[in-house]
Amino acid sequence: MTTTAIAVSGLRKTFGDKTVLDGIDFEVPAGTVFSLLGPNGAGKTTTVNVLTTLIKADSGTVRVAGNDVATDAKSVRSAIGVTGQFAAVDELLTGRENLQLMVDLSPVPAKDGKRIVTDLLERFDLVESADKSAATYSGGMRRKLDLAMTLVGNPRIIFLDEPTTGLDPRSRRTMWTIIRELLADGVTIFLTTQYLDEADELADRIAVLNKGKLVAEGTPEELKRQIPGTHVRFRFASFDDLDVAAGIMPESTRDDDALTLRVPSDGGTKSVRALLDRLDEHSLDAEEFSVHTPDLDDVFLALTGHDTAEVVAK
Numbered sequence: 001m002t003t004t005a006i007a008v009s010g011l012r013k014t015f016g017d018k019t020v021l022d023g024i025d026f027e028v029p030a031g032t033v034f035s036l037l038g039p040n041g042a043g044k045t046t047t048v049n050v051l052t053t054l055i056k057a058d059s060g061t062v063r064v065a066g067n068d069v070a071t072d073a074k075s076v077r078s079a080i081g082v083t084g085q086f087a088a089v090d091e092l093l094t095g096r097e098n099l100q101l102m103v104d105l106s107p108v109p110a111k112d113g114k115r116i117v118t119d120l121l122e123r124f125d126l127v128e129s130a131d132k133s134a135a136t137y138s139g140g141m142r143r144k145l146d147l148a149m150t151l152v153g154n155p156r157i158i159f160l161d162e163p164t165t166g167l168d169p170r171s172r173r174t175m176w177t178i179i180r181e182l183l184a185d186g187v188t189i190f191l192t193t194q195y196l197d198e199a200d201e202l203a204d205r206i207a208v209l210n211k212g213k214l215v216a217e218g219t220p221e222e223l224k225r226q227i228p229g230t231h232v233r234f235r236f237a238s239f240d241d242l243d244v245a246a247g248i249m250p251e252s253t254r255d256d257d258a259l260t261l262r263v264p265s266d267g268g269t270k271s272v273r274a275l276l277d278r279l280d281e282h283s284l285d286a287e288e289f290s291v292h293t294p295d296l297d298d299v300f301l302a303l304t305g306h307d308t309a310e311v312v313a314k
């Protein structure tokens, strides 16, 4: 049976006269990863703050783990874990002490505390540095410790606000592995990120926030299908060659300045060969050709590079 971990309906939030969230709706099924994408200042952190009871919405309803954030914030808080952009790690304490502090603050029975701390240090590969002060940790280690601290109370829903911003590629991958392990344990993950590849890699569903509205929502594949598809791009040596090529490929779009031609195609070897044969029949040679598959970057640009109203109207 699928249950809903997070249900948001008509969520609005303004700061002064600035409307940050202008009526957004979405649902997150339990045990899935939902990623909220959006440019800087789009309102991602504001959404996380409302969902995690840190700030109150102006209107709309938000239920997390079946509880209303406005009327039952306490139950919501006991069901969730939050790892923010500004880590909760206390730099003056060691990794072990930071984790123990979380145990002391949580309703976890004291007798289980030591085991939980040891388990988390092992799981996050922090045993060797466990007794060093967190100030000496690298960015990646600090993020891992922050996430480990979040897991002390065994939350079923975890909010990760830009968990890998500023991390090197290797630490990002380690974080992704940890996130996948959490998912395998049945945890629901709400992830905000600026990295489209991260959302592509991890998310079951993605919502794109722009100017206070959700301008798209779907699986990564669904979002990619929304924008012009795969195509082959040819670059020619001269305007004349481009002109002839455009004539024999009427389905193409040309860029006279770049001397390129963009031809819709599934990008498979058969169809690319057929296109090259067509050029060959007219004794035309392309200087260069490449197959281009839309990725989430293209989706993001297409959706947020325009005014929201325009995108929605399409």
Ligand SMILES: Nc1ncnc2c1ncn2[C@@H]1O[C@H](COP(=O)(O)OP(=O)(O)OP(=O)(O)O)[C@@H](O)[C@H]1O
Pocket: 015, 020, 038, 039, 040, 041, 042, 043, 044, 045, 046, 047, 194
């Ligand atoms: N407490 C506040 N008071 C006034 N304005 C605020 C407050 N919090 C956020 N804002 C404004 O709301 C807008 C959305 O901010 P938010 O932090 O939610 O965006 P974001 O999508 O998380 O951006 P980023 O990717 O930069 O973290 C911004 O214009 C911000 O300046």
